[in-house]
Amino acid sequence: MRRMTARPANAHQARLLRLLRDGGPNSRAQLGDQIDLSRSKLAVEVDRLLETGLVVADGLAASRGGRRSHNIRLAPELRFLGVDIGATSVDVAVTNAELEVLGHINQPLDVREGPVAVFEQVLAMAAKLRASGLAEGFDGAGIGVPGPVRFPEGVPVAPPIMPGWDGFPVREALSQELGCPVMVDNDVNLMAMGEQHAGVARSARDFLCVKIGTGIGCGIVVGGEVYRGTTGSAGDIGHIQVEPDGRQCACGNKGCLEAYFSGAALARDAEEAAREGRSGELAALLEAAGKLSAADVAVAAAAGDATALDLIREGGNRTGQVIASLVSFFNPGLVVIGGGVTGLGHTLLAALRTQVYRQSLPLATGNLPIVLGELGPTAGVIGAARLISDHLFSPA
């Protein structure tokens, strides 16, 4: 099957492609309402896009009281691959050009095994999706990795939890393997893009997206665009110090937020509580599985276990304190909470809100929603697909 070869020839065409991606099929007239172009010029550009095969005209829409319009839509055979590599699992999904998820696989994985082993697994998952008939090939792929990325080159730099990846040319390597354009970004940034595209942050221009998984990170969106910082490490809030001379953190410093709260820290604290006999629920779960995870704490909390609730509340308070600082500094219009730990739900959210609303200035918090992400594990893969589509739907 022929893959997407053409790229938009100018800014108008790029704009049209994005309108069709975000708004679905549209008539020429409807497109004309959303773009600052005369109908004649618009018709010319649409025709050119039709020639390239990037968009197709399929059928007539119902009349709205006059001549029926032609439906213009992005080529239905276009396929993007979205990959979200976490510390302990990986999500791979196929989307169409409108970024609708057509198929989604999740598998456990240890990112510390290094890029070669991980990509072998990712490629096998992609092949599986292809074999299931969802795609005959990919027109582009977005990859999220759990660490800082030198964005233009698509190369991880000094990632604390995946040391073997430092400097590995992810973009180049995967582009070669997949035979299509690839873009690489931090997983947290992709989650932010996902929630912005199809989740709770749809109308937000300036917002923060706090992802609490194995570690803690924060996606920063300024004026609708992800902000990555000077060296690509913006949003790395897991190693902000919350306790001078506090607990030892894996990064080498002491008192980092992640040493107190994160999926890993919560599991560790829960196991300790279970072993010390402070929680029957947790002890039973530990007995059954041999180890505990953040999800187990959520189960115990849902069953009303006081120790589990305390652990969540305490972690939420610590994290809320940091978020309160960031809210004062950044004055966002929205804070989204996501990641694996969102299973902890409203106990966590309540603790976060209490801290933020109490500590930040009223002007910054007065109209500030703090909400859970609504896409769950698909946020990352949708964000990944959006990343590559933003790239492909730009003037060549």
Place this chain on the structure above:
Amino acid sequence: MRRMTARPANAHQARLLRLLRDGGPNSRAQLGDQIDLSRSKLAVEVDRLLETGLVVADGLAASRGGRRSHNIRLAPELRFLGVDIGATSVDVAVTNAELEVLGHINQPLDVREGPVAVFEQVLAMAAKLRASGLAEGFDGAGIGVPGPVRFPEGVPVAPPIMPGWDGFPVREALSQELGCPVMVDNDVNLMAMGEQHAGVARSARDFLCVKIGTGIGCGIVVGGEVYRGTTGSAGDIGHIQVEPDGRQCACGNKGCLEAYFSGAALARDAEEAAREGRSGELAALLEAAGKLSAADVAVAAAAGDATALDLIREGGNRTGQVIASLVSFFNPGLVVIGGGVTGLGHTLLAALRTQVYRQSLPLATGNLPIVLGELGPTAGVIGAARLISDHLFSPA
């Protein structure tokens, strides 16, 4: 005298005006090298600007081996007024269109007297500058106020240290009084713009500008543009909590950074140390003046007073802790320290650097300069002039 009436008619003209503002007089050929336009089109736009009077051609430049070029420059009679209202003093300056300071006055002032009294004083200072022959009138004015501003309207909102200003239509009122366009912004943002235009941040795209004066604030520059946040309170780091259940702050909360370090806090702590007999230097200064200021602490520290040095170091550590968090979060390319307290110089800077370099991730601090601003009190007024010139040098 006729004031600037024309505005650039299109983006090209705006671009040219900014090139002339930032790069000084230039020939058509030199302008052509900096702008993506053909010589013919460029000549047309320059001619139109000459017609409006916004730029003038005065004399021929020396030959560089061929035909001598005409010097094109911004109209030399253009004048901007830059006003930087602080908590305890105000700076007023006149600049030309290239934002060179032609005259600068500083006077003590109590911002709590309210907008009417303050503007009476500011207008008198502006009149004084005009009377001295530096300007016959103003083509625009930029105003900085020590609190959050709803930027598009130019109205302070809920400013903690200047309660009487809440909702006062600063932009409209001053525009009427001065008879020229006015833009209003937070004083910290103006300092950042000043240092970016003519100071240490000239080549920086993403940087932070921490101003430690009566309070503490932080200017945020993203991609060369000041980021103001959703409600205009971005950068308000003075009320980040650094000590749970700590010292009472004027804002009502406890443990805010400003309760531990700022011009006001430092003066208070110094007086306490003097009264308790912990410092001979400070006691002598208190005896002489009846009260102490941050400048007195700087004097004592310069004389080697251990208590003064301790106060500075302790405050620097607290502030450095907060800056370290912001560096992790924002990953800036540069941190500028400014404001009245910069008189404390390298003792302060050393404490800040220690905290930041110790607490933030190497990737974020590896190549991060932390430096004092180089414009001192003129940063604010230059930033103010730049604010209004950015506005006026935009397509109408």
Place this chain on the structure above:
DNA sequence: TGACTTTCTCCAGTGACAGGACAAAGAGTC
């Protein structure tokens, strides 16, 4: 059936712009 609406296409006119030819004005060279 006629009036009206909506959508799409076609065409001519306008204006922005590039690029080349050319003029002006200097420096350097023999």
Place this chain on the structure above:
DNA sequence: GACTCTTTGTCCTGTCACTGGAGAAAGTCA
């Protein structure tokens, strides 16, 4: 001083992007 070369600025023409209007196509509604 004549000549060449360089730099700067001006003029002109052709091309292309774009707008706006006329009109055709295809529908609804009374």
